[in-house]
Amino acid sequence: MDHSELTTFFLALGVLLLAARVFGELARSMNFPAVLGELMAGILLGPTILGALSPDLFSALFPESEGFQIGLQAVTSLGITLFLMVAGIEVDLSTILRQGRASMVISTFGMLIPFAIGFLCAYFFPVTFGAHESANPVYFALFLGTALSITALPVIAKILIDLNMYRSDLGMILISVAVINDLVGWLLFAVILGLLHTTAAQSMSIGMTIGMTIGFTLLMLTLGRFLVNAALPRIQAYTSWPGGVLGFAVIGGLLAASFTEWIGIHSILGAFMFGVALGDSKHLREKTRHILDHFISFIFAPLFFASIGLRINILDNFNPFLIVLVLVIATVGKLLGSHIACKIIGFTKRDSLTIGMATNARGAMEIILALLALEAGLIQEEMFVALIIMAIVTSIVAGPLMQRVMRHKRPPRLIDFLSSRSYIANLDGLDKDEVIRELSQSIAPIVGFEASTIEHAVIERERSMATGIGNKVAIPHARIEGLTTPAIALGITRQGVDFDAPDGVPANVILLVLTPRDDFQLQLQLLADIARTFRNEKTLDRILQTSSFVELLGMLRSEETQGTS
């Protein structure tokens, strides 16, 4: 790359990442998977929107020149390979073993039925299902079967965490089903890629490629796991930390990627399997995991997913009939598979529906699969678009549908109900009553009640029970008749106000918590979340140093534990 290509290279990466992150965050804030926003960013910057509106700007930002294109490919290939390694690390093999029979039955039928449906549809109606004209019909049928039978582990994990079901029995079964689906799905797809490459006159015979793929997978799950587990403590003992382990992870991922690329399947399978072996070791520390996960998931993955939109014009290849068709057979297959499996193991209908809906989410994995199939000349662009939309829709609806079936609610959090309008950086009040009055006045316009009503209810409550919880925090609160949603006012006072805390220390942070009259549980959950948030003394010190609502919110968010992201 020369001077001008380098300029564009950095600019394009910066703009692509910016758009991907912004839309990814927007998607998250609407409770959609981040990958949806990242794809949208690419579609906006790609031929579909920017290329159509201003072809000049588009080709200035993403020039056709070979240097630029190869540079971009190098970064996105590296990105997706490392991302699959992180996905592999998240796979927990021991969960599968622990769940045993139920998850084996569910994953078997949950893959077999969609696979059969996909295979038969594709085999008998290849043109309808957007096969590439030059594609081998059997390979295409194998591909569609695989594409319909996979399940997105990360999406399911995220939904379960959001619904507070991750550690439940059903949650663990779902996770292990998704893990098995992931492993088997990738292996199947690797075999298809092997078949394709061999027909394309590779140096290796077809049997050789498939044999090596299966051999590599088995070796990684046995000897590989053992060696990685034996190597990690030695690396931590004799190299700088965490650099030694970080380097080991990336080196292993790259070498495994190179190996699987060499045997004729795709680089990402190798990185994924190495990730599985690595993530299985009990010696891999949380901190190393976080550094890899955060840097790769927030930088490399968004760049990759956004770059997909640069390749194709979605509108030109938008076939509503095909999209609906793919969506229907995908969903029917998963629901049917789950239904049969649940009959066998004696689960209820509601469980069957929950499992069907959850495993129907295809997420990022489907998108990667579709892209590889497009690159391999197996499917046409219309089918590519249909698969991507299917992946997005199934992922988006899985959460709300499961929530409805389970009648489960996401536990309420303090930060959901804070507002800049009910934040007081410096309370004037010198005692309990004055402070409660101030906070009541700030929150009154938000909830639409008289300040005096609120004040009265809170002081009443305060009389029956002191609300200083210690550690310089007080939570005066009340349940209000006619209130439909909770509201919280937060005030800070440097001098401290006595709230009869058990530790005898005056409160510096006062939260006025209003909840609906009848929802006693909601109130409990909110108070518990507040107590948990302020458990840590450092959090309190940091809050006392903030000077604006935005700073406070940023502080509270970054204080949250990271296990849920």
Add this chain to the structure above:
Amino acid sequence: MDHSELTTFFLALGVLLLAARVFGELARSMNFPAVLGELMAGILLGPTILGALSPDLFSALFPESEGFQIGLQAVTSLGITLFLMVAGIEVDLSTILRQGRASMVISTFGMLIPFAIGFLCAYFFPVTFGAHESANPVYFALFLGTALSITALPVIAKILIDLNMYRSDLGMILISVAVINDLVGWLLFAVILGLLHTTAAQSMSIGMTIGMTIGFTLLMLTLGRFLVNAALPRIQAYTSWPGGVLGFAVIGGLLAASFTEWIGIHSILGAFMFGVALGDSKHLREKTRHILDHFISFIFAPLFFASIGLRINILDNFNPFLIVLVLVIATVGKLLGSHIACKIIGFTKRDSLTIGMATNARGAMEIILALLALEAGLIQEEMFVALIIMAIVTSIVAGPLMQRVMRHKRPPRLIDFLSSRSYIANLDGLDKDEVIRELSQSIAPIVGFEASTIEHAVIERERSMATGIGNKVAIPHARIEGLTTPAIALGITRQGVDFDAPDGVPANVILLVLTPRDDFQLQLQLLADIARTFRNEKTLDRILQTSSFVELLGMLRSEETQGTS
């Protein structure tokens, strides 16, 4: 890149990173900067060694094909740009302001004198100093002046931390001198690059380039700093954490890099200046800093530094006369500059020597500068090699020389004196005396004393003072006549042995600490380090779960605080 190029791409990256990390760790373990090992790795895999021994293997691993070369360039360019951003984050502007006059005087003379020497030498003897035949003599002279006047901030910081001098007055002065040198040096070099590009018929006039460079720098240090500081809490408040801030950092670095590449200086200056603005914000959290620092310093930076060795045959361009010449004028310049400055501000001769030696370390910055000058056609390959060797030698000798001048010693650490031979995973003893006997027997062959002598001395000491320090740890110890270096035996007992700890809880981890008779301070430091290491209850739980010496060592190392790496 096609299938075979991608295979090689992943393989080459994996092998390069593997070699860079291994040699980097080796260098660290010998107390050399890691960059030395990383460069060595590249030289080994490059034309100098591998290319000479087996040209076939070399060209198979690093093929000449355009796709591969551009792919590698994309990754290393991205790597060095992000690395400079991290280097920028480490710059602490407030330190400069606090140190005031002393650091201003020292940095002024510490740059002016070497710059003048470099400029004059290069201007009057361009051929001797390896100017490229087509290089403009004034630009070449400006370059050599700059190359001799810079100072490696990271190397100095590392040495000061190792010598436990980072927070001392002299340490802070040295850091702020290095920061000023870094900033001014890069600015100077950016101007030279601007001059070069302009002569190469750029679209922008020379005045424009220089004006925009200075304008950009000033803007980043004022408005940029302000905007970044205002943006960070908002990003933390309204985006997922730490993804929002990570994305912001990388996006900002990339866009700034693109801008400076566009105005005709190098991309890395933009990333560096953005890093300075970012690192200056008090809202940037430690965790975000660590993720960026660790992933980039341990993955991208080693790849970049190792790739330097791939470009050039060191042996073919090894000119001993030039190397010695560059080394001498570089060192003389820094020592003289520091001498004059210290005269003015009234520092002692010893301080002047320490400062001269420290600021003489050129480190990674010099290597990057030399590479850019080579690429810009300013210097010949022999001079490139000489500058790299000068950078390495000045960095390596700075630590030991400063240590000698300051008569300062690195504080002793527990992990330096543990040995697998004196580690007992399961102590048999049921009381103090039995346990001390076991540990004495295991340590005896290591120190070369009779076990009974040791046992006697330790029990004697134990009688005068109980060594249970609480938190389930005991440190029986003794100073031994004739012992020259400390030795520590570590034993674990599940049942617990009473060592009269203040908390009354029996000890599960027992460390037998032997130190030389006369070095009372050494003993104190070691005991303090042990107490600090085991302060945390979690550490103890983890230790009780380890089952081998290697695991224990890995645990202890990864437990260390990260501020010192």
